[in-house]
Amino acid sequence: MYPIISKEQLNPTVARMVIHAPLVARKAQVGQFIILRAGERSKRMPFTVSDVDRELGTVAIIYQVVGAGTMELDQLQAGQSLHDFVGPLGTPSELEGLKKVCIVGGGVGCAIAYPAAKALHRMGATVHSIIGFRSWDLVILEEQFRQVSDRLRVMTDDGSHGEKGLVTNALQEWLEAGERYDQVITIGPLAMMKFVAATTRPFGVKTVVSMNSIMVDGTGMCGGCRVTVDGQTRFACVDGPDFDGHLINFDEAIARSRMYLPFEQHAREDACRLFQKEIR
Ligand code: FES
Incomplete structure (x- = not known):
C-alpha cells in the first residue's frame, strides 16, 4: 500500500496528490510515468511524474477528473492509501546539453x-x-x-x-x-x-x-x-x-x-451515479 501524504485541489477538476513511494522516488526522472491502482479492483492508470522528493521518498502526480477511473482516485484523501504504485516507466526526457x-x-x-x-x-x-x-x-x-x-x-x-x-x-x-x-x-x-x-x-x-x-x-x-x-x-x-x-x-x-469516447462516457455516467458527483 502507498500512503497519500497530501492532496491539494489546483482547480475545480485538477488535483495534486503526493504519495509515499520511496523506491519510485529514488529512480524517477523527468518525463517518466507511473501506473497506479486506487483499490484492488480499480483499473490501472498511467500518470506522468510531476515531482519527486528523494529525501522524503515521495512522488507527486497531478490528475484531472475526466472519467470513471480518475473519479474513483479523487475519492481518496490524505491519510488513505493507493493499492498499487509502480514505476518509473517510459524513457526519461533528453534535456542534457539544451541551452x-x-x-x-x-x-x-x-x-x-x-x-x-x-x-x-x-x-x-x-x-x-x-x-x-x-x-x-x-x-x-x-x-x-x-x-x-x-x-x-x-x-x-x-x-x-x-x-x-x-x-x-x-x-x-x-x-x-x-x-x-x-x-x-x-x-x-x-x-x-x-x-x-x-x-x-x-x-x-x-x-x-x-x-x-x-x-x-x-x-x-x-x-x-x-x-x-x-x-x-x-x-x-x-x-x-x-x-x-x-x-x-x-x-x-x-x-x-x-474511439474510446463512447466507452468512457458510459463508464463516467456509471461512476457519477456511484459517487453522486458531477464532472465537467
Ligand atoms: S499503453 Fe498499452 S501498449 Fe502502451
Whole structure:
C-alpha cells in the first residue's frame, strides 16, 4: 500500500496528490510515468511524474477528473492509501546539453511540462514558457512556472486571465521576433501539440511532444498507445512518451483517441451515479 501524504485541489477538476513511494522516488526522472491502482479492483492508470522528493521518498502526480477511473482516485484523501504504485516507466526526457528551450503547456499538460521547465532551469538553461488554458478558473502552476522561467506568457481562450489567445499565437510571435530555441517541448491536448509542431516546422526548431495522454495500460501490451512516427509504428509507453513532433501522424492519433469516447462516457455516467458527483 502507498500512503497519500497530501492532496491539494489546483482547480475545480485538477488535483495534486503526493504519495509515499520511496523506491519510485529514488529512480524517477523527468518525463517518466507511473501506473497506479486506487483499490484492488480499480483499473490501472498511467500518470506522468510531476515531482519527486528523494529525501522524503515521495512522488507527486497531478490528475484531472475526466472519467470513471480518475473519479474513483479523487475519492481518496490524505491519510488513505493507493493499492498499487509502480514505476518509473517510459524513457526519461533528453534535456542534457539544451541551452535555450521554449516550454509550451496546455491545460493539465502543464503538470507534465513544469518538471521539464524546472529541470532545465536548474541545469542553467534559458527557459521561455507559454502556458494555456480555456479560462481563468482552470489556470494551474502559474507561480511555479514564473519561478523557473526567464520569460512566461499565460494565455486563456477567453482572455479572462493573462492574454487572450492560443499558445501557438504567443509561440509564433516569439519565433517571428527572432527567438531561437534548441528545442520546443510541448505537452497538452493532441490538437494543441499538432499545431505547436506546425508552428515550429517553418522555423526548423526541433519540437518534442509527449504522447502520454493516449496510454491505457502502460505496459506495451494493450496497443492503446500505438502511434505512427515517421511512418513506423511506435508505442508511447515503451518507446516514448517523448517523440519528435514533426514526425508524428497527429490526425491518426486524434482519430484513435476518439474511439474510446463512447466507452468512457458510459463508464463516467456509471461512476457519477456511484459517487453522486458531477464532472465537467
Ligand atoms: S499503453 Fe498499452 S501498449 Fe502502451
